[in-house]
């Protein structure tokens with residue numbers, strides 16, 4: 134990042150080395166200053182997004198080091214106190230706005246700075262204080278923790294034309310206490326985020342007075358508060374005495390046969406750009422771009438205000454904006470290269486998230502082995518992988534993103550979910566039908582975490598085709614005389630509506646992306662297989678208020694022809710969306726997707742009825758997928774791994 138800043142050009146545009154490089158701090162500051170001149174809103178100007186508007190693929194593919202290239206910023210801004218989002222493009226080199234469009238129905242994503250203002254406002258509200266008084270909790274006013282949640286679109290009159298959030302309440306019992314262990318059940322505050330007006334304070338139990346008591350058992354995780362620890366384990370160090378095996382040049386990374394560029398933006402967070410694998414001296418493209426483009430967490434409880442919980446932590450809040458600064462030796466072990474990331478704050482100032490993206494190598498166990506019984510020779514190779522990761526905190530929860538590149542051409546993705554489950558209070562022993570009691574008087578409601586991986590593939594070039602592969606057993610009879618027969622049947626997915634596909638255990642279904650112009654040594658198309666490892670059956674009704682907004686969850690695979698405007702599967706503006714925009718609307722066009730520049734959208738995730746062991750903090754629960762070469766290489770691509778013995782390994786029981 135330092136290199137970036139020092140190599141800036143005199144006009145204040147960046148020293149970006151490549152058209153896909155994320156905007157740096159200077160570029161974000163320049164964009165903000167252009168916006169402030171253009172929109173006469175003074176202190177009321179708020180910035181949701183300033184990020185790189187990615188140039189045409191042809192320009193990127195044709196780019197050579199040293200070539201001049203455009204720097205265009207995409208922006209979403211809004212005026213405090215008014216709904217709607219102003220969207221546009223800025224030519225950073227020319228210093229001009231080149232397009233603008235006002236979306237009156239759009240609601241900007243929610244910024245942390247806004248959320249932090251809410252707590253004080255709610256606590257000062259007389260209706261809120263009155264509700265606490267009724268519950269005998271007014272003495273704890275200072276200890277109340279007010280978490281606003283996005284509301285979706287349930288057609289409530291009071292919310293129309295406003296930018297609103299619905300607050301849930303927890304409380305501390307001492308300053309470092311884990312407040313999520315003390316939910317104040319049934320007390321909600323609806324607030325207009327634009328002007329911080331408290332619209333409604335609702336206590337579901339006020340009428341009958343049949344309050345669920347606040348569970349008060351302390352359940353903590355802060356090392357300052359915990360009193361007993363197990364003895365530390367024996368040291369386990371990741372040591373690379375000669376340094377890491379990767380090379381980093383700006384945003385470009387090369388490792389083993391792989392090369393790619395690290396991207397980042399405030400909404401998606403980590404992005405991998407132009408991922409290619411070099412074999413026999415020839416660089417072969419695999420992915421043009423890969424990101425987690427959306428996610429939603431639908432909760433299953435229709436009780437009280439819990440029915441509203443259907444949150445899009447990416448599209449409503451922003452994984453990138455909420456990314457952590459990672460700590461060496463804690464978040465990441467080994468020989469680490471960190472990338473900083475820069476996002477705009479709510480006022481358009483560049484905010485650098487230091488050590489935001491972690492790059493390192495890990496041992497990946499056994500790669501391959503064979504013992505030849507006749508020669509009594511053993512050949513064994515170990516594998517290693519390159520890990521590219523970042524971690525985002527969204528309220529009570531953490532999402533840790535891990536991309537893995539393997540030496541053998543596989544690409545894996547893991548989403549590790551950790552942090553604190555969303556807690557509610559229940560009468561001890563009676564969590565109701567829609568959740569599980571995780572601690573006395575604390576219920577974790579059933580929910581799912583569904584992610585959409587946007588995989589802009591370019592297997593051996595831009596024109597790719599998706600093939601569905603089903604295993605079938607012919608009916609017993611002449612075609613299957615011994616009853617043992619089974620085989621794979623392949624079906625090309627020709628258009629968008631024919632490519633809305635689900636996993637099928639009965640057919641051991643998988644999908645592969647092939648390039649029919651590129652042939653392997655067997656004469657077949659080269660390709661990559663999508664391994665859907667974490668399919669999730671959605672239970673949210675697709676036509677319900679929450680389901681309409683998250684139709685991408687209804688299928689594990691969607692395929693669209695590349696359109697630069699189609700970036701987010703739940704639509705460009707998700708906060709309080711009604712569901713008209715997004716992948717279901719796009720695919721209705723039923724465009725052809727054969728031998729075309731296509732994008733795969735893979736829905737995967739977690740199905741989660743919380744366990745007591747998920748509380749007070751959940752150990753990482755993992756979901757993900759993999760892309761594995763299938764006929765991409767002519768043979769095992771790591772047959773050429775050198776035969777080595779790890780000299781640092783030692784015998785634990787030998788004298």
Ligand SMILES: [Cu+2]
Nearest residue numbers: 580582739741
């Ligand atoms: Cu969960």
